[in-house]
Amino acid sequence: MKGREEKSLTDLELNEAVARKLGLEIYPQTFIPPYSTSMAAAWEILDHHGDWDMRRQNRGYFKCILYLPSEEYEAEADTAPMAICQAFLKLP
Numbered sequence: 001m002k003g004r005e006e007k008s009l010t011d012l013e014l015n016e017a018v019a020r021k022l023g024l025e026i027y028p029q030t031f032i033p034p035y036s037t038s039m040a041a042a043w044e045i046l047d048h049h050g051d052w053d054m055r056r057q058n059r060g061y062f063k064c065i066l067y068l069p070s071e072e073y074e075a076e077a078d079t080a081p082m083a084i085c086q087a088f089l090k091l092p
Helices: 011-021 041-049 081-089
Strands: 054-057 062-067 072-077
Touching: 011 072, 011 081, 041 081, 054 072, 062 081
Parallel strands: none
Antiparallel strands: 054 062, 062 072
């Protein structure tokens, strides 16, 4: 189940999308953290956003919920970093 959403993006494309949303300028030699595969890198997203919840579901996948004052954005994936990335990319 790698990710329940954004199945068409490769890990690199997903990481680039997250980096851009975080405000990182990407050039040909830019190091892009492995947000979708590294929990340490994914923590940067959670630190940036602030209000969040992570749950391990009974069926073994992870669910990340990012909160805004009036809305919630959530995603489910096989790994916590992937769920975090997918939820983050849903934010306006």
